[in-house]
Amino acid sequence: AQKVTQAQTEISVVEKEDVTLDCVYExxxxxxxxxxxKQPPSGELVFLIRRNSFDEQNEISGRYSWNFQKSTSSFNFTITASQVVDSAVYFCALSGVERYNQGGKLIFGQGTELSVKP
Amino acid sequence: NAGVTQTPKFRVLKTGQSMTLLCAQDMNHEYMYWYRQDPGMGLRLIHYSVGEGTTAKGEVPDGYNVSRLKKQNFLLGLESAAPSQTSVYFCASSYSYRDSPGPEQFFGPGTRLTVL
Structure with a gap:
């Protein structure tokens, strides 16, 4: 069975702090x-990144970076110098190989609510 | 280019009433999905479709039906609404695995449904 765990339900930081959101998958x-x-308070879901299992290179996009480690089945997300606009719920999700035309179903974690205070 | 749109945005039903949620996408995506989002549970897949005329059950299909008569539309029906179906419903679409392995899903804005 596939599973995604985001153990941090809520995180609160002060602006400009760095913050890491954990994601463990099975x-x-x-x-x-x-x-x-990313799901901001307005409610829509915004795609941030996709990573396949054969590419373990870390990725950086501006203040965002992702650390993929197959050895620990983790795909953690770090925001550097956080800003108030980063306040949102962040979801990690997993999609396996398509079998028998089953579509690219996503298994979501429970989400981490990040609050960045000024 | 509207992406994925959902109708309606909000709805209040009484127990036992029926309704249909409409999802439309203009990206020519092969795959479409319906999820529900409940507090503390992330998003869970209700039904999905890998092409026009096809549908399949997801993780939590009970109490829902779907239809995909046209490639661009995916309808979610509640025949007899129950309070347990109070949730936020998201539709999504993506390319097929044939066109893009591990495709990202594009989500609609969501429908907030309350069943009294």
Whole structure:
């Protein structure tokens, strides 16, 4: 069975602090895909990143960075110098290999609510 | 280019009433999905479709039906609404695995449904 765990339910930081959101996943697939989505207070889901299981290179995009470690089945997300606009719920998600035309179903974690205070 | 749109945005139903949520996408995506979001549980897949005329059950399909008569539309129906179906419903679409392995999903703005 596939599973995604985001153990941090809520995190509160002060602006300009760095913050890391943890994501641990379980899958038996050797090929799989990991995602992060952001859900701001307005409610929509915004795609942030996709990473496949064969690419363990860390990725940086501006103040955002992602650390993928297959050895610990983790795909953590770090925001450097956080800003109030980063306040949102962040979801980690997993998609396995498509089987028998089953579609790219996403398994979501429970989400981490990040609050950045000025 | 509107992306994924959902109708309606809000709805209040009484127990036992029925309704249909409409999802439309203009990106020519093959796959479409319906999720529900409940506090502390992330998003859970209700039903999905891998092409026009096809539908399949997801993780929590009970109490819902779906139809995909046109490629761009995916309808979610509640035949007899129950308070347990109070939730926020998200529709999503994506390319197929054939076109883009591990495709990202594009989400609609959501529908907030309350069943009294």
């Amino acid at each position: 899958t038996r697939d050797t090929t799989y895909y990991l995602f992060w989505y």
